[in-house]
Amino acid sequence: MRFELLVFDWDGTLMDSAAAIVASLQGACRDLGLPVPSVEQARYIIGLGLGDALRHILPDLDSGQYPAVVERYRHHFLEQHAGARLFPGIADVIAGLHGAGFRLAIATGKSRRGLARALAETGLQPYFHATRCADEGHTKPDPGMLKTLMAEVGIPNDKTLMVGDTTHDLEMARAAGVASLAVTYGAHPHDALLASQPLACLHTVTELRDWLAAHG
Numbered sequence: 001m002r003f004e005l006l007v008f009d010w011d012g013t014l015m016d017s018a019a020a021i022v023a024s025l026q027g028a029c030r031d032l033g034l035p036v037p038s039v040e041q042a043r044y045i046i047g048l049g050l051g052d053a054l055r056h057i058l059p060d061l062d063s064g065q066y067p068a069v070v071e072r073y074r075h076h077f078l079e080q081h082a083g084a085r086l087f088p089g090i091a092d093v094i095a096g097l098h099g100a101g102f103r104l105a106i107a108t109g110k111s112r113r114g115l116a117r118a119l120a121e122t123g124l125q126p127y128f129h130a131t132r133c134a135d136e137g138h139t140k141p142d143p144g145m146l147k148t149l150m151a152e153v154g155i156p157n158d159k160t161l162m163v164g165d166t167t168h169d170l171e172m173a174r175a176a177g178v179a180s181l182a183v184t185y186g187a188h189p190h191d192a193l194l195a196s197q198p199l200a201c202l203h204t205v206t207e208l209r210d211w212l213a214a215h216g
Contacts, residue, residue: 002159002215002216003102003159003160003161003179003216004102004103004155004159004160005102005103005104005105005149005150005153005155005159005160005161006097006102006103006104006105006160006161006163006212006216007104007105007106007107007146007149007160007161007162007163007178008094008104008105008106008107008163008164009047009106009107009108009162009163009164009165009166009169009186010106010108010109010110010115010118011046011047011108011109011110011186011187012046012047012164012165012166012183012185012186012187013163013164013165013169013183013186014086014087014090014094014106014124015085015086015087015118015122016085016086016087018043018046018165018186018187019080020077020080021042021046021077021080022039022042022043022046023076023080024073024074024076024077024080025037025042025045025053025057025073025076026042027072027073027076028069028070028072028073028075028076029058029069031072032065032068032069032072034058034061034069035058037057041057042057043187043188044056044187044188045057046109046165046166046186046187046188047108047109047140047164047165047166047168047169047187048109048134048139048140048168049109049134049135049139049140050066050070050073050109050111050134051066051139052134052139053109054066054069054070086122086124087185087205088205089205089206089209090205091122091123091124092209093205093208093209093212094124094127095127096209097127097212097216098127100216102216103129103130103153103155104127104128104129105128105129105130105131105132105149105153106128106130106131106132107131107132107140107145107146107149107162107169107172108131108132108133108134109133109134109139109140109168110133110134111133111134111135112133112135112136114133115131115133119131129153130149130152130153131149132145132148132149140166140168140169140171140172141167141168141169141171141172141175142172142175143172143173143175143176143177145172146160146162146172146173146176146178147176150176150178157176157177157178158177160176160178160179161178161179161180161181161199161216162176162178162179162180162181163180163181163183163208164180164181164182164183164186165182165183165184165185165186165187165188165193166186166187166188166193167188167192167193167195167196169182170182170193170196170197170198171196174196174197179198179199180196180197180198180199181198181199181200181202181208181211181212182194182196182198182200182201182202183201183202183203183208184201184202184203185203185204185205190203199215
């Protein structure tokens, strides 16, 4: 195999949750009388840790107010998330890759608690050999998350592939010296993803499955 370790982003790559994240962030800001980000602004910060996301969309907000925004965001997300599902076909793709002998990992902007809940709800937990979350240190696009995963699994960067739907994923990969693959069905638009120079930009889960079968 060209790659031995496949690292996946979660929201917007495996889980169809971008709309829920946008609505939750907008709802939190609305609840607290803060400037409400546009859909485009909210989609841009998907994949970042919540602290980095808030610094980006609310640059004038005192950091002491962050906990209140986070609390309202989580309140809305738990309501919105009830309707969120894996992208159709993703569960079969992950199971197939695991069965083919790939090592699988997750690098996500979610909290550890949020990822644990999502893995349990989707039944994907058994397929992943390692996971890393935004509240455990490094956040995207810093390469630390990928470096930690590679060290934990014991696979070098030239045998690792990062799969994500945002420029944050792709820039993290580039900073870690890791090849990347973009999917356009998530948060960031095709042109922005292409500018980060992934090996390919794939538009559907079927294309992702076929690319990995041919090139993985």
